[in-house]
Amino acid sequence: MPSTDRPDADDTSTRAALPDYWSFVDAAQRRISQEFPDADLMANRVFLSLNRSSSTATYDFESSIHRPAGGTWSSFRLLLALWVAGPLNPNEAARxxxxxxxxxxxxxxTLVGKGLINREASPDDxxxxxxxxxDAGLERIRTAFREQNERESRWAAALTDDEQRTLVRLLEKLMEQRERIGARTRK
Structure with a gap:
């Protein structure tokens, strides 16, 4: 007898009704509303959509720009942090x-081995x-940034300039709530 706590794994009609991620979000919303009638479905949809949009764009950047150049999304993030902030200790870089x-x-x-960054004893400690x-790391981040920014522009072209500014304001507003809600962050 199938469990009532989850959809039947053999139910092909459920799988057939989920051809893409956004249909999955709709199905999730229906399921959640059935099991948790008091759930905040809009908040759930905001974060399902935000997470999926972010991971989809990140995967696109990594697979179309960073991996072909011998890098990764993580290496781009670290090189970008060093480019923007200058020399950092590993704790600052992690944050x-x-x-x-x-x-x-x-x-x-890995990046030291590729000649993109140096690791030196801290003058303070x-x-x-x-x-x-x-120098090679600086050239790599400049090239990667230029290519990624062109890709970002293509993604963002779906929105007007005003819509882009509104989206940024809304995301910033969400992030301003970190301390108020006690959000956990990397230390």
Missing amino acids: LTGMSRAAVSNLTA GRSVTLHLT
Whole structure:
């Protein structure tokens, strides 16, 4: 007897009704409203849509720009942080990129091996290191940024300038709530 807690795995009619992600969101909203009548469906839809949109664009950037150039989305984020902020210690780099300290450490080893960044003893603390872009790293981030920004422009062309500004304002407004709601962030 199938469980009533989840859709039947053999129910091909459910799978057939989910041809793409946005149909999945609609199906999720129906399912959630049945099991959780008091759920905030609009908040759920906002974050399902935000997460999917972000991951889709990120995958596009990585697969069309960064991987063909021998990089990754994570390496782009670290090179970008060093380009924008200048030399950083690994903890600062982790905070700015949204990566864990361990991920930055592993990525640093790879990027040092490729000659894109240097790791030097910190002048302030001999136990710590500072990460710097090399000339090759500077060239790589400039090239990658130029290509990504062209791709970003193609994505954003679906919106008018006013719609783009509105979207940015709304996202910034959401992020302003981090402290008020006690959102967890990487330290």
